[in-house]
Amino acid sequence: MPIDFESSSRDLAPELSIGLYKTMLRIRLLQSRIREEYPKDEIKTPVHLCVGQEAIPAGVCANLNKEDYVLSNYRGHGHYLAKGGDLKSLLAELYGKKAGCSRGKGGSMHLVDVDAGLLGSSSIVGGGIPVATGAALSASLQETGRVAVTFFGDGAVDEGVLYESINFATLKKLPVIYICENNFYAVCSPQRDRQPLNNIYERFQGCGIPGYKADGNNVAEVYCLSKKVIEEARNGAGPSFVEFQTYRWYGHSGGETDAELGYRSKEELEDWIEKCPVKNFEQFLLGKGLISNEDIARIRAGFMGEIEEAVDFAKASPFPDEKELLDHLYYE
């Protein structure tokens, strides 16, 4: 089934649509560049790419202010960029450099950009969920009008901490949005081997939290649904749970295709590549005349240049001093 951009983007201003496209494209291009670099073994940290899933961070974060909070996970490059994280600091972190967002201490799985509202990323599945809930509690106690968003996978919804967090957030009407990026796999384990039903979004409704499901490869749909739930949260109506269905193109970690392992079929992967969130939205914008091929070439070239510059910066910048091993254990 083709992605229905027509109806979902009805209310989107052209600049907004183009903005969403650009965010997705930037995330995609960055990851393609990382895939090229990774086999050189200079990036010495496990990378978990979100190629195929770009519409979710792009559509969600377009509704967030800089002051709003995001808690991410190990698959966080998209969340980081979409929330406004600094590109050079991200690449420097991947290369383990002192200029990295975590000064080389975190690696790809532990991105942070406090100024951009990204409070941190956990590589323990479900680790960020209660933390986002706490950030929302803080926003509520301080009446800042901020909201908190946390991203996690379909595997993470089986962690008890999600239930505990949702119960509390709903009880206190906290401004937090739980975003499940359902890519149907946890490492090599298909959803059907872990969950009796394909109904993640319905699971928590009994707690009193609204649960929604949408096409995670349709950036316009992601944007519109996120807009609604984020506005509600900001206006004091409490939390929401959203399941976006999507697909990861490459292995759980690293930049290789892995259909040959046999846990998912090549046909399934190819179907989802057909549903590429970036390419299809680009086609849609072209068809609508909102963007031209020249525009696209210019935008791409701009991002590629920026990414290249960041890669060069990361490679050229120094490793942390040995003395830094013992630094930052306590915050100063």
Next chain:
Amino acid sequence: MKISFDWDKKSVEKEEPGFEHKSKPGARKISYASALYETFDQLLSLNDKIFIMGQGVDDPFGMFGTTLNLHKKYGARRVFDTPLSEEGMMGVALGAALTGMRPIYMHNRPDFLLVAMNQIVNHVSKWSYMFGGAVGAPLVIWAAIGRGWGSAAQHSQNLHGLFMHVPGLKLVMPSTPYDAKGLLVSSVLDPNPVMILEHRWLLKHSGDVPEKLYQIPLGKGVVRKSGKDLTIVSASYAAIESMRAAEELSKDGIEAEVIDLRTLQPLDEEIILDSVKKTGRLLVVDTGWRRAGAASEISAIVAEKGFPYLKKPIRRVTSADVPTPACHTLEKSFYFGVNEIIDAVKEMVR
């Protein structure tokens, strides 16, 4: 430097005089991971109460190859994937263990055990004692410690000190393929909860492993290399590093005695004290954190019970008391290597 498992002829085991580590001509050399795979296979066919659960045990990676395709051989009822619900699943394993089954619950990293702490510490390890021995919890918790490639703070923790602190839990840390097999068998057959912490870097090592099932008793260490100058106490990957260091030191005429504890709980105090009595010097080498860790406990035991034997203060070589950093240059300073052990020994025997 290549590690050989052709242990010194003198390194006979204290309690098992019939066994010898020396690689015999014609002996079967297999990898550590293959030894585990074979043992799981044999145990599953030995007794149908034994079953394996854990994230990815039935996936194409098969838990580093240790469970690869066993679900096809024994069926999905006995080898199965679990939801990402570590605390819940730990309790599920406990419930099964209390009622006649022998669960083996596998995790690819010990870091994820922290999510199951409530069940492990408040329930699993206390069930026998808390109910006056009314019912036992014969289960195995298995995990492989990660290291390197920017695994960072949440994917490479050496948490054995934490678990060693908990009464009621047995704690196994093998270093050789031979031990991995024999200790796994003893762990599964033990009537109590046993945690096995493997080290991922060991999984590719190889050594002599008999095909038939055999047991290595829990609570018995082994002298890997005998020596008169100093005692090195270690386990798991630290035992390998200690052996490498000891081999180097031999070239300089320093003979270190290397003890591989094999299990941290129960702890073979006797083998440590006997050795320190002979050498008068103790160096504890441990992959864990220094503060309040396994090395601290071992040092305390010797300070309490072997003080008169000591000619020099006890020393510890451990990783730094910080979380694991991601970048490889900092990783290098975080982990100790053979050189740190050698330096410590040289200072102590000077």
